[in-house]
Amino acid sequence: MHSNLDTPCHPGSLLSVQHLTVSEVGDILAATARMDAMPQDELARVLRGRTIALLFYESSTRTRTSFELAAKGLGATTTLVSDKSSSIEKGESLKDTGLTLRALGAEAIVLRHNLSGAPELLARMTGLPVLNAGDGMHEHPSQALLDLRTILLRLGRDATAAHERSLEGVTVVITGDIRHSRVARSNAMLLPRLGARVILCGPEELLPVEALGLGVGLGVGVEIERDFDRALAQADVAMMLRIQKERLAGLSLDLAEYIAGYQLSSERLAAHAPKALVMHPGPMIRGLEIAGEVADGPQSAIEEQVRHGLSIRRALLVRALGAAA
Amino acid sequence: MSELLIRNARLLDPAAGLDQPGDLLVRDGRIAAMEAPGGFAGLEVQDTMDAAGMVLAPGLIDIHVHLREPGQTWKETIATGTRAAAAGGFTTVVAMPNTVPVNDSVESLEWMLAPERGAKVHLLAMPAATLGSMGETLSDYEALARAGAVGFTDDGKPVLEDHVMRAALVAAARVGLPMSQHAEDTRLTGGCSMNAGVVAFRLGLRGMTVEAESKIVERDIQLLRDIEASEHLRPHLHVQHVSTAKALAAIREARRQGLHVTCEAAPHHFTLTEAAVAGYNTNAKMNPPLRAEQDRVAVVEALIDGTVDCIATDHAPHAAHEKEVEFERAPNGITGLETALGLALRVLHREHGLPLTRVLALMSAQPAAILQLKDRGRLATGSYADFVLFDPDAEWSFAAAKSVSKSKNTPFDQAPMLGRIHATISEGRIVYRS
Numbered sequence: 001m002h003s004n005l006d007t008p009c010h011p012g013s014l015l016s017v018q019h020l021t022v023s024e025v026g027d028i029l030a031a032t033a034r035m036d037a038m039p040q041d042e043l044a045r046v047l048r049g050r051t052i053a054l055l056f057y058e059s060s061t062r063t064r065t066s067f068e069l070a071a072k073g074l075g076a077t078t079t080l081v082s083d084k085s086s087s088i089e090k091g092e093s094l095k096d097t098g099l100t101l102r103a104l105g106a107e108a109i110v111l112r113h114n115l116s117g118a119p120e121l122l123a124r125m126t127g128l129p130v131l132n133a134g135d136g137m138h139e140h141p142s143q144a145l146l147d148l149r150t151i152l153l154r155l156g157r158d159a160t161a162a163h164e165r166s167l168e169g170v171t172v173v174i175t176g177d178i179r180h181s182r183v184a185r186s187n188a189m190l191l192p193r194l195g196a197r198v199i200l201c202g203p204e205e206l207l208p209v210e211a212l213g214l215g216v217g218l219g220v221g222v223e224i225e226r227d228f229d230r231a232l233a234q235a236d237v238a239m240m241l242r243i244q245k246e247r248l249a250g251l252s253l254d255l256a257e258y259i260a261g262y263q264l265s266s267e268r269l270a271a272h273a274p275k276a277l278v279m280h281p282g283p284m285i286r287g288l289e290i291a292g293e294v295a296d297g298p299q300s301a302i303e304e305q306v307r308h309g310l311s312i313r314r315a316l317l318v319r320a321l322g323a324a325a
Numbered sequence: 326m327s328e329l330l331i332r333n334a335r336l337l338d339p340a341a342g343l344d345q346p347g348d349l350l351v352r353d354g355r356i357a358a359m360e361a362p363g364g365f366a367g368l369e370v371q372d373t374m375d376a377a378g379m380v381l382a383p384g385l386i387d388i389h390v391h392l393r394e395p396g397q398t399w400k401e402t403i404a405t406g407t408r409a410a411a412a413g414g415f416t417t418v419v420a421m422p423n424t425v426p427v428n429d430s431v432e433s434l435e436w437m438l439a440p441e442r443g444a445k446v447h448l449l450a451m452p453a454a455t456l457g458s459m460g461e462t463l464s465d466y467e468a469l470a471r472a473g474a475v476g477f478t479d480d481g482k483p484v485l486e487d488h489v490m491r492a493a494l495v496a497a498a499r500v501g502l503p504m505s506q507h508a509e510d511t512r513l514t515g516g517c518s519m520n521a522g523v524v525a526f527r528l529g530l531r532g533m534t535v536e537a538e539s540k541i542v543e544r545d546i547q548l549l550r551d552i553e554a555s556e557h558l559r560p561h562l563h564v565q566h567v568s569t570a571k572a573l574a575a576i577r578e579a580r581r582q583g584l585h586v587t588c589e590a591a592p593h594h595f596t597l598t599e600a601a602v603a604g605y606n607t608n609a610k611m612n613p614p615l616r617a618e619q620d621r622v623a624v625v626e627a628l629i630d631g632t633v634d635c636i637a638t639d640h641a642p643h644a645a646h647e648k649e650v651e652f653e654r655a656p657n658g659i660t661g662l663e664t665a666l667g668l669a670l671r672v673l674h675r676e677h678g679l680p681l682t683r684v685l686a687l688m689s690a691q692p693a694a695i696l697q698l699k700d701r702g703r704l705a706t707g708s709y710a711d712f713v714l715f716d717p718d719a720e721w722s723f724a725a726a727k728s729v730s731k732s733k734n735t736p737f738d739q740a741p742m743l744g745r746i747h748a749t750i751s752e753g754r755i756v757y758r759s
Contacts, residue, residue, distance in 0.1 A: 095649050115651040116529035117605030125649065136653075138529030182529060189527075213523030 012108065012129030012320035015119045017141045017190040025194070026162035028145060029152075031315040032308075033160040035325055040073070046318060046325045048075035053106035055097065055122075056133075057083040057113040062282050062306055063133045063142070067110045070313040076321075079106070094118060098126040108320040111135070129320035131313075137180050137247065143281050144186035146312040148194070150305050151237055154277050167196035173231045173276075175201040175262055176241030176289050178211055183281040184241060185214060192218040199223050201231040202262060205253060206243075228262050232272035239279045240264050240290045255288070265291045269299065277301050327371060328352050329753055333362055334376035334714065338383060338704035339686035340693075349381060351710040354753035358706060376714055379747055380681070383689040383702050384416025384446070384711030385666065389480070389565060389589060389637035391658065392418075394442065395433075396425025401642040401731045404443035406662070409640070409730035411749045411757035413662040414713035416446045417693075417701055418640075421480040422453040429453035429464045431472045438473060446751045447711065449696065451476040451505055454493045460484050463496055470500040475696045478505035480565060481612075483541055485511065491548050498552070498560035503587065503695060505563040508541040508572060509533070509613065518653045520599045520614040528602065530652065533614055539571035546579040546586065553584070563695060564588035566639050568613040570623030577632045587695050589637035592661060592668040593736065595624045601736055607648040607655035609736045611641065625672070628687065629679055635692040638665045642732030660735045664723050666715070667742025675743055681717060710753040719745035 009015065020028075035043060052071045056064055064080070071078045081101065083089065088097060094113075101109060108129040111119050116136030123130040134140040148167075152159035157166060172191055178184045178200050188198050188211070197220045200211055207224060215222025225231040232238060243253065264278065278290075278300045286292040295302055318325045329351040336347040336359060348365050350357045358365075392406035401409075403420070410418045420437060422428035428437055434452050442448070452469045456462045458479040466477060477497050483506060484490040490506070497504040514533045519525050521532025545562050552560050567573055567588045579586045593611065598618050601609040609615055627633045641658025648655050669688065673679040693702025700708045725738035749757035 093646075093650060113651070115653050117652045120605050121649070121651060136529050185527070185529060208526065210521075210523050210526035213526055216523070 009120070009123040010127060010129040012322055013123045013131070014141050014316055014320070015123060015130065015132045016139050017144050017186045022162055022164060022193055025145070025148070025190070028312070028315050028319065029149060029162055030160050031318060031325060032149060032311045035314050035318070036311050043073055044075040046074045046323055047071065047321060050076045050107055050321055050323070051105045052076050052078050052108050052110065052317060053101040054078060054080045054110045055101065055112070056080065057088070057118070058134070060112050060133070062309060063112060066306070066309040067131070067133060067313050067317070070310050071317055074314060074317060076317070094122055095125040098122045098128070102126050102128055108317065131316055131320055134182055136182065137185070138182050139186045140182040141186050142309070142313055142316055143183050144190040146305060146308040147187055147239070147279060147281070148190065149308045149312060150279065150301050151277065154301055154304070155236070162194055164193070164195055166194040167191060170195070170236045171197045171199060171234050172237040172239060173199045173201055173235040174239045174241065175228060175231065175264070176206065177243045178202050178207040178241065179205070180244040180247040181241050187239065188214040188222050189218065192221055197223070199225050199231050199234060201225050201228055203258070229268065229272050232268065232276070235273045235276045237277045237279060238264060238273055240284070241281070242283060242285055242289055259288060263289060263291060264294050266293050266297065269294055279305060281305065326353060327753060329710070330365055330368070330370040330373040331376050331381060331714070332373060334379055334381035336704060337380050337682060337685060339682045340383070340690040340703035341705065343704060344682060349704070351753045354710055356704060356706050356708050356710050359704065374748070378716060379714050380717050381712055381714050382685050383704055384713050384749065384751060385414045385688040386417040386692040386696070386698070386702055387415050387638050387640070387662065387665070388419045388635060388692045388695060390418045390420060390640040390662065391423065391642065392420045393642060394424060395436070399644055399731070403437070403448065404445065405729070405731045406640065406642070407445040407448060409660070409662040409728065411445045411751065412729050412746070413664070414666050414715065414746045414749050415662060416711035416713070416749060416751045417698070418446060418448060419475060419696065420448060420450040422451060422478065423458060423481045427453050427458050429456050429458070431465070431468050434469060434472050434474060445756045447701070449473070449475045451478045453477070454479045454484055454504065455489065458482055460486060460489055463489070463492055466496040466500050466502070470502055474502060476503040476505045476563065478507065478565070480505065480507045483507050483509050483511060487544065487548070490545060491552065494548055494552055494560040494562065495556060495558060498558040503561040503563040505565055506541065506545055507565050508538050508545070508567070510537045510540050513537040518610060519602050520616045522599065522617055524599045524602065528605065535569040535571050535616070535620065538569050538613055539575055542572040542575045546575055546584060549579070549584045549586065559585055561585045561587065566591045566594065566613055566637065567627070567633065568594045568616050568624065569620050573623055573627045573632055577627070580632070587634040588632070589635050590624050590628055590633045591637060591639045592665050593659060595621060595628060596668050596672050597621070597736060605652040606736065607650070607652055608659060608734050610652065610655050610657055611639070611659050612657040625677055628673060629677060633687070634695060636665060636669055636687045637692070638662055642730055643734045644732055645734070648734050658734070660728065660730050660732055662730065663728055664735065664737045664740070664742065666713070666744055666746065667721070667723065668737070670717065671741060671743040710750060712750040713746060714748040714750070715744050715746045717744050721745050
């Protein structure tokens with residue numbers, strides 16, 4: 001009934017984890033594992049001759065590089081357009097930018113945007129498969145999938161399939177700036193569907209009670225625990241988030257107080273969660289939400305997350321273009 | 326001398342408590358006489374119209390529309406907007422002042438109301454409460470009132486400062502007109518694009534709280550109380566597009582205390598909830614935003630219990646390219662003139678059992694009372710021949726593409742409607758015919 005929503009999104013799109021069934025999540029994990037085992041020359045034939053545009057309205061290191069390397073490793077041609085140094089600076093709309101990329105032969109667009117919902121708009125306007133590489137405070141679905149793969153592998157579970165009990169008995173504590181975090185939203189809306197218990201932790205300013213709505217109707221759902229030590233004591237996975245200063249918009253936050261209450265320090269980790277897996281989607285601010293030695297310590301899976309990012313994004317690109325791998 | 330005889334209609338006039346079959350004779354733009362069916366038999370009349378099976382009611386009155394002229398004529402003009410009004414059964418509309426430039430002077434008001442603009446129905450205007458709608462210096466209420474203003478408002482923006490709002494209420498009271506407020510504490514809504522709550526959180530959008538609306542309503546009511554106590558004036562506060570249970574509770578209480586507060590509700594606020602924003606539908610973005618279900622229900626209840634005085638569309642046309650953007654960048658507002666009656670009849674009459682005559686009162690007699698219109702909004706001999714003629718039982722679907730507004734930004738494309746308009750008559754002229 002909404003005229004501007006009439007055009008269906010291309011089925012190869014990934015705009016939100018909510019659009020994935022559990023079995024599709026399993027397919028993505030299986031394809032990821034399959035391609036990880038492939039020799040490089042074979043990989044380089046998978047998307048040979050295909051064209052992928054990377055459209056970035058916001059800075060990025062990990063996501064951009066991993067999508068780009070993933071595409072190139074599969075043999076695709078890529079082109080990078082960023083809001084600076086393009087006609088976006090001259091006021092070209094997202095719709096027209098997308099139509100231009102399509103006219104130039106792009107068969108899929110990877111979009112990072114500072115505004116929530118931009119990938120939905122681009123997918124509707126172009127009809128192309130669009131991969132959401134992070135939109136505003138909304139979602140970062142490829143991050144949630146790479147986090148899922150990291151957790152499954154580190155906990156010794158099957159990382160080539162997914163079902164409602166893949167993460168049964170696993171408690172994931174996500175701590176920090178939940179309000180502004182697309183990573184928190186995607187994880188909190190994905191992991192419970194695979195059986196995980198998700199605890200969100202942070203002060204009221206960064207974690208409003210509305211966040212409980214993320215878990216409505218999903219498995220064991222989502223809980224809030226304001227006390228970090230109590231949350232940590234239950235954690236199999238401790239996922240830390242950066243304070244997003246660029247999105248704070250009028251909120252005042254006492255950083256010293258925040259560090260005292262919510263920094264993952266080695267003392268805290270040793271006292272409450274000596275066996276938990278430590279994760280961070282990056283970029284991290286050492287000494288703020290996480291102590292440097294914890295990030296570099298044996299419990300940390302931060303670099304593995306980055307590596308799995310490359311693998312997961314390969315699978316998402318292949319899925320987007322409907323290629324066989 | 327022009328004459329029009331409408332025969333066999335169901336004459337329905339909420340102002341007079343009239344609901345009976347009859348014939349109505351129009352002469353020179355006014356109602357000349359009403360008779361039982363066949364009562365004018367033998368009379369030689371220029372034009373006749375057979376209205377069997379139709380309701381003939383006073384033309385609808387919308388006290389809140391944006392016609393975008395001057396300055397934004399790619400969205401709408403006075404001619405196209407009033408054509409959409411006619412198609413929706415409206416015979417009087419009140420243009421808001423947020424044009425470019427802002428309508429804050431006698432000169433701009435007269436320009437807007439001039440016959441050259443080509444309004445198809447009776448056009449009225451509420452000029453800006455403050456110069457440039459900047460919320461600082463009052464416009465010249467006395468001069469504007471003499472030039473035909475029917476109230477004052479900075480619609481789209483609130484009059485935020487206490488002393489400015491107080492002065493506006495006093496100045497409006499002195500000229501006997503309502504001060505109409507867009508109730509939003511913009512200090513609480515920076516960067517917000519929808520209603521606050523679970524839906525906004527899931528979508529990653531900043532949300533406007535219900536308090537951002539209710540706090541301004543409560544503040545304005547307190548100002549009314551202070552003014553009544555100290556100035557021996559009785560100011561009239563009109564609250565625009567009320568969307569929350571909390572603001573409605575404050576209005577209900579103020580009226581119980583005898584203060585002169587009126588308010589309007591928009592069809593989208595009694596029909597839709599924030600759920601319509603799903604998929605980042607920019608055609609479900611307006612201000613105040615679509616709210617949670619309990620607030621929608623509260624608006625319906627307030628329409629039924631009489632707390633809400635009238636239905637107003639807040640018709641706010643925008644071009645397609647302006648809405649085909651990222652949700653937070655999209656302008657606020659939806660078109661509403663052509664869907665108001667169909668939604669009011671479907672939701673309020675059919676779904677909630679509000680009698681037809683009450684629905685029509687909310688769209689004719691009651692807004693006429695707020696505007697102090699003596700000879701419109703009723704079927705009385707001597708009144709203007711402003712009518713809507715419609716089949717109250719016809720079900721149909723609205724097609725945005727067929728809208729006669731210049732813009733098609735509506736969340737009601739393909740939505741079911743009740744009550745099909747067959748003709749709209751403004752001062753005796755047929756301005757719309759299906």
